[in-house]
Structure formats: C-alpha cells, structure tokens
Amino acid sequence: MxxxxxxxxxxxLAIVGLLVFGLASKGSSRLAVGEAAPNAPMPRLEGxxxxxxxxxxxxxVLVNFWASWCPPCRAETPALEEFQQRHGGPRFTVxxxxxxxxxxxALGFAEKFGVSYPLLRDGNGDVADEYGTTGVPETFLVDxxxxxxxxxxxxxxxxxxxxxxxxxxxxxxx
Amino acid sequence: MRxxxxxxxVLVLAALAPTAAAGQQASLTEIEKQVMCPVCGTLLQLAExxxxxxxxxxxKRLIEEGRTEAQIKDALVAExxxxxxxxxxxxxFSLSAYLVPIVAFLIAAVGLALGVWRWRRAGGTKDDGAPPxxxxxxxxxxxxxxxxxxxxx
Numbered sequence: 001m002x003x004x005x006x007x008x009x010x011x012x013l014a015i016v017g018l019l020v021f022g023l024a025s026k027g028s029s030r031l032a033v034g035e036a037a038p039n040a041p042m043p044r045l046e047g048x049x050x051x052x053x054x055x056x057x058x059x060x061v062l063v064n065f066w067a068s069w070c071p072p073c074r075a076e077t078p079a080l081e082e083f084q085q086r087h088g089g090p091r092f093t094v095x096x097x098x099x100x101x102x103x104x105x106a107l108g109f110a111e112k113f114g115v116s117y118p119l120l121r122d123g124n125g126d127v128a129d130e131y132g133t134t135g136v137p138e139t140f141l142v143d144x145x146x147x148x149x150x151x152x153x154x155x156x157x158x159x160x161x162x163x164x165x166x167x168x169x170x171x172x173x174x
Numbered sequence: 175m176r177x178x179x180x181x182x183x184v185l186v187l188a189a190l191a192p193t194a195a196a197g198q199q200a201s202l203t204e205i206e207k208q209v210m211c212p213v214c215g216t217l218l219q220l221a222e223x224x225x226x227x228x229x230x231x232x233x234k235r236l237i238e239e240g241r242t243e244a245q246i247k248d249a250l251v252a253e254x255x256x257x258x259x260x261x262x263x264x265x266x267f268s269l270s271a272y273l274v275p276i277v278a279f280l281i282a283a284v285g286l287a288l289g290v291w292r293w294r295r296a297g298g299t300k301d302d303g304a305p306p307x308x309x310x311x312x313x314x315x316x317x318x319x320x321x322x323x324x325x326x327x
Contacts, residue, residue, distance in 0.1 A: 124255025
C-alpha cells in the first residue's frame with residue numbers, strides 16, 4: 001500500500017470513528033437496575049453549598065427529577081411529600097433534583113407544595129443526562145450501597161410508592 | 175473658528191456614542207435569536223414548550239428591570255449553563271468551535287491547491303518531455319508511402 005493510500009484510509013477511518021463516537025455519546029440510555037447511580041455534586045436549591053448522592057450513602061434515596069414547568073411533576077409531588085413524611089429519616093429520604101429550570105420558579109414550586117425533602121439543582125441537565133432520563137418526571141430508587149433498585153420513567157403515584165417502593169425499605173423508621 | 179467648533183462637536187459625539195449604545199434597551203426578539211431552549215434543543219425564538227415560555231418570561235422580566243443584553247445572557251447562563259447560548263463564547267476551550275473550522279478550511283484549501291499544482295505539473299511533463307508517438311514501420315510504412323504517393327499532386 002502506497003503512502004498516499006495509507007493516508008486516505010487513515011482519513012476515512014478517522015471520519016467513521018468520529019461519526020460512531022458522536023452517535024454513541026448521543027444515545028445515552030436510562031440507568032438500569034443494578035447499575036451505580038452517578039455521584040456528581042449539585043448546588044442546593046436553597047441555602048447555598050452543594051451535595052451529591054454520595055452524601056446519602058448508607059440511606060435509601062428516592063431520586064426524583066422534576067421541574068416547575070412540568071405538569072406531571074405537579075401531580076406527583078404531593079404523593080412524594082406524603083411518602084417523605086411517612087418514611088423520611090436517617091434510613092430513607094426523597095431527594096428532588098430540579099432540572100433545566102429557573103431557580104425562582106423552582107423555589108416557588110417547592111413552597112407551593114410544601115416540599116420538605118432536600119432539593120438540588122441541575123440547571124444544565126447534565127446530571128439528568130448521566131441518569132439517562134428522557135424527560136421529567138423520572139424517579140430512581142437508590143439503595144444504601146448506591147445501586148439503582150428501581151427506575152421509573154414518568155409519574156409515580158401513591159399506589160406505586162406503596163406497592164413497589166415501600167416493600168424495599170427498612171421496616172423500622174428510625 | 176467654525177471648524178474648531180465642528181471638530182469639538184464631533185469629539186463630544188464620539189465620546190458619547192458608546193454610552194448611548196450601552197444604555198440601549200435589550201429586546202426579547204433579539205435575545206430569542208441568540209439563546210436556546212435547553213429542553214427542546216432549538217433556538218428560543220422557535221420554541222413554544224412550557225420551559226421555553228418560562229424562559230421567555232424570565233427574559234422579559236429582566237428587560238423590564240432594565241438589564242442589558244449581556245447581563246440577561248449572563249443570567250441565563252447562570253440558570254441553564256453555557257449550553258443556553260446559541261453561539262459558544264469566544265474564549266477558553268469554546269474558542270475551538272471557531273478556530274477548528276477555519277483551520278480545517280485552510281488545511282483543505284492548501285491540500286487542494288497542492289493537489290492541483292502536482293496534477294498540472296505531472297500533466298505538463300507528459301506534454302513536454304514525452305517522445306513523439308512512433309509512426310508505422312515495416313510493411314505498414316511502405317503501404318502508407320505508396321498511398322501517399324498516389325495522392326501526391
């Protein structure tokens with residue numbers, strides 16, 4: 001093979017490689033059960049500072065992606081708050097991640113629905129991308145070791161929380 | 175005297191011009207063309223999703239507060255990250271978004287020019303240095319001579 005042919009083949013391979021990389025990096029899929037949940041730090045919605053899922057290691061965490069402009073999020077938030085009231089504590093918490101939203105709108109939303117569980121901000125949607133979400137709301141139950149145990153695209157309601165999430169949680173609230 | 179006054183007036187106007195531009199009212203229509211709807215992945219100008227409507231309302235509120243275009247874009251970046259800008263900033267790593275196409279174009283242009291130059295050079299050598307085509311020989315040559323002799327006027 002001549003030097004010219006070699007360079008041409010190399011150039012074609014580079015272009016094909018770039019295309020494959022572009023397609024592969026675009027099509028991120030939703031985190032599956034058993035996979036480790038991402039630990040990227042995020043700013044708190046209120047009060048300053050930042051937190052990551054790693055700060056909750058040792059607890060069950062119901063990670064809920066939401067936004068104030070999303071009508072289904074409005075529908076499910078009362079059920080999540082009620083679930084937090086009944087089960088929240090040192091062994092379990094709901095963790096809301098406000099994604100691609102305006103801070104003031106999100107704060108207004110949290111106040112309106114009386115949200116008492118911790119809320120973090122994912123303004124550019126990077127963390128939602130890491131989880132492979134395709135929209136809001138989406139919910140993931142993460143176990144104390146940081147592994148995903150449930151992945152729910154779409155809305156969760158009281159029935160789902162009672163039948164699917166509650167049986168996995170520690171029995172004694174402490 | 176008149177020339178001096180005119181010159182002074184020009185200087186004063188030149189000094190005031192940037193202040194006037196900086197104080198220009200930001201416009202929703204103009205900003206919508208320069209920022210994205212992060213959820214839809216399109217220009218805000220073309221988006222009508224619930225998130226886009228909230229983003230437009232946010233821009234409108236900042237305009238009413240008297241913020242400049244640059245301040246409003248900064249506020250949008252603080253909320254949604256740099257991805258909200260339709261054009262990446264011309265500093266840091268984002269600068270490569272502008273430089274890479276220019277460098278790629280230059281490399282392609284130089285490559286093309288080099289290719290054409292070599293092709294023309296190779297073609298030229300063939301025309302100038304190639305030996306003349308060999309004529310017929312032997313029987314063919316004799317027959318050709320005879321044919322030509324018949325038409326020799």
